[in-house]
Amino acid sequence: MRIRLNGQPHEAPDNSTLADLLRDLGLADRPAAAEVNRTLVPKAEHASRRLTEGDEVELVTLVGGG
């Protein structure tokens, strides 16, 4: 299925969860916060949050800033 990930088109296996996506991207063990369709999904819900075609996913982390 096709989703949008951080503003770019992204192909993810059907029935993936948010946790699957993070694992496939190598982010499972890193601090990463996720939004699906502009709503935050807490880490505790990553494994149960199933993604669907057209979902807009944002994955963010902390960077230097003032």
Add this chain to the structure above:
Amino acid sequence: MTNHPTTTRDTDLGSARSVPPPPPSYPEPGLHSLTIAGRTVRSRLFVGTGKYPDFPTMQAALDASGCDVVTVAVRRERLYNDRGQSLLDFIDLDRYLILPNTAGCFTAEDAVRVARLGRELLEQLANPGAGWVKLEVLGDRKTLLPDPVGTLEATRELVKDGFQVLCYTSDDPISAERIKSAGAASVMPAGSPIGSGQGVLNPSNIVLCLELLKQGDPDYPVIVDAGVGAASDTAIAMELGADGVLLNTAIAHAKDPVTMAHAMRKATEAGRQSYLAGRIPKKRYATASSPLEGAISYIPGE
């Protein structure tokens, strides 16, 4: 020079002569900790983590600044490029409270989203900064001046959501007062535009902000955020009575960031002490420090 046989005793005396004795240590009055958003911090200097030449320099500068709170930004993961070093590998999470900002947000809605993402990240890191946010809602790309309406909307929304909002704003006293009324844990008026290095452009407005915000609430924390270019600017902000100073570029872009961080630490303390000690009033004419009485010289007009 005569060659003396070296004994342990001579060596000790020799080194004692060549190295000056350490300066006497004075008890430092007035450098009390600051309570903000229900937490006590030792240092009144808040330092950003952006724009350093490299992470080790940032790490050394943060250490030299003596700060307890550091700001960070929330950004998309780089998914396809080489990720390289991560900021978090260079920040001691047990030492610093991490204050995530909403920099780059131009609407209240985006700022609220970013604040929530920041809280989620800090909860994952189990850092006490979880639930704190340095709120910025910007109104214009070129000046990065705050949007007063969006700032107020986002403050209300985030306070409702349980956040401790440390709010970047202009130096307009009425905006500052409105933000406090909306429930912000701290109002942070800008000295001058972000990264501009112009220092405190309108000291009179900062003083009015302080007066309004602290009326009947003297412990309400007010932090001058943005615009600092050199240590003297930090000292001026503190001397006006600000409870703290938040800066980034002045250290990160200094020729020598670590030395500037030392200067900023001392300027924060010097400015605080100067404020507490109380400046003398400004006068048009001179007042002699040495008595004229008893002078043997000719004094015009006497």
